[in-house]
Amino acid sequence: MTLTRDAVNAALKTIDDPVSGTDIVSAGLVKALTVDGGTVRFVLEVNPDKAENYKVVRDVAEATVKAMEGVEQVSVVMTAHSAPKPPPDLKGGSRPQPQGPQKVPGVDRILAVASGKGGVGKSTVSANLACALAAEGRRVGLLDADVYGPSQPRMLGVSGKPASPDGKTILPLRNYGVTMMSIGLMTNEDQAVIWRGPMLMGALQQMMNQVQWGALDVLIIDLPPGTGDVQMTLSQKFAVDGAVVVSTPQDVALLDARRGIDMFNQMKVPIVGLIENMSTHICSNCGHEEHVFGHGGVAAEAEKLGVPLLAEIPLHLDIRTASDGGAPIVVSKPDSPQAQSFRDVAKALIKGGHA
Numbered sequence: 001m002t003l004t005r006d007a008v009n010a011a012l013k014t015i016d017d018p019v020s021g022t023d024i025v026s027a028g029l030v031k032a033l034t035v036d037g038g039t040v041r042f043v044l045e046v047n048p049d050k051a052e053n054y055k056v057v058r059d060v061a062e063a064t065v066k067a068m069e070g071v072e073q074v075s076v077v078m079t080a081h082s083a084p085k086p087p088p089d090l091k092g093g094s095r096p097q098p099q100g101p102q103k104v105p106g107v108d109r110i111l112a113v114a115s116g117k118g119g120v121g122k123s124t125v126s127a128n129l130a131c132a133l134a135a136e137g138r139r140v141g142l143l144d145a146d147v148y149g150p151s152q153p154r155m156l157g158v159s160g161k162p163a164s165p166d167g168k169t170i171l172p173l174r175n176y177g178v179t180m181m182s183i184g185l186m187t188n189e190d191q192a193v194i195w196r197g198p199m200l201m202g203a204l205q206q207m208m209n210q211v212q213w214g215a216l217d218v219l220i221i222d223l224p225p226g227t228g229d230v231q232m233t234l235s236q237k238f239a240v241d242g243a244v245v246v247s248t249p250q251d252v253a254l255l256d257a258r259r260g261i262d263m264f265n266q267m268k269v270p271i272v273g274l275i276e277n278m279s280t281h282i283c284s285n286c287g288h289e290e291h292v293f294g295h296g297g298v299a300a301e302a303e304k305l306g307v308p309l310l311a312e313i314p315l316h317l318d319i320r321t322a323s324d325g326g327a328p329i330v331v332s333k334p335d336s337p338q339a340q341s342f343r344d345v346a347k348a349l350i351k352g353g354h355a
């Protein structure tokens with residue numbers, strides 16, 4: 001007998017919800033249920049004030065599914081995100097928090113750029129894609145949600161604090177045709193900030209809802225590396241149309257990327273494609289090409305997952321110096337082969353209706 005989603009749902013329906021008195025499925029607590037062969041994954045979304053009551057429910061749910069015929073592995077993620085408080089520096093932010101994935105007013109699509117691991121070039125890819133899409137005439141927003149190392153202000157050559165004339169709305173910054181905002185700009189540079197879960201989620205919601213993005217074809221979100229609170233909140237609260245996952249060919253980066261892809265699958269966010277960054281090294285003196293981190297690993301992974309490999313971006317000094325100098329390579333050297341790789345991805349994203 002093959003295991004089905006309906007069968008798992010039926011099994012979960014036998015578990016009582018201690019708060020509503022009905023079962024956990026009827027109470028709407030079971031989200032993003034997927035059955036993949038013998039692997040079952042789902043999210044238990046619970047009221048944060050009652051989170052303690054649900055630890056047992058989580059264990060019972062896991063054990064119940066595990067006991068089903070054909071089940072080899074069960075992964076249950078329990079989320080209890082409290083209604084967030086606004087982060088420091090701005091007054092206001094007391095709008096009622098929307099439930100379920102919401103559209104951001106005026107924004108046609110949300111495209112997340114993610115990586116399983118830090119330092120693989122996710123921010124470089126986000127900045128270049130944003131600029132390349134703007135050069136194609138798209139109305140592009142870029143939200144730097146990488147709270148652990150905000151880098152978009154530097155990459156896009158903007159500085160200063162965004163204005164908030166009325167203490168509620170936030171005016172974003174703009175360069176190279178890209179409307180940009182960074183969570184990092186909400187804090188004082190000399191102030192070490194420890195981002196705690198609820199504060200982080202409040203900041204993300206504030207960025208999405210209070211920043212005056214204007215009318216956008218696409219809002220690109222440069223996510224922090226890994227699979228943490230920001231990724232979860234983003235995909236739970238906002239209608240994310242797709243995710244691009246950046247990885248280097250190194251095994252460890254790939255392994256982490258796979259975890260990220262699993263998370264997006266669970267959250268029902270379609271993977272638009274993978275990008276292999278630092279694919280080959282091209283010497284800026286002699287043009288010699290070598291594979292520093294191995295080569296082709298991401299292509300093989302993409303094939304395994306049945307998602308497109310959008311590009312293999314070389315490791316090239318010009319890409320780094322351009323970003324560090326505040327003008328991404330698609331802006332500073334738009335005709336170089338390196339820029340061309342990003343421009344091709346931008347065109348493919350437009351063609352696919354993703355941007």
Ligand SMILES: Nc1ncnc2c1ncn2[C@@H]1O[C@H](COP(=O)(O)OP(=O)(O)OP(=O)(O)O)[C@@H](O)[C@H]1O
Binds near residue numbers: 119225320321
């Ligand atoms: N293809 C490339 N060629 C040369 N340098 C690159 C390339 N991609 C990224 N870099 C450089 O590698 C460093 C890390 O890149 P980046 O900040 O984009 O990574 P990240 O994945 O966003 O990292 P984190 O998540 O830790 O912020 C930067 O100095 C960047 O300029």
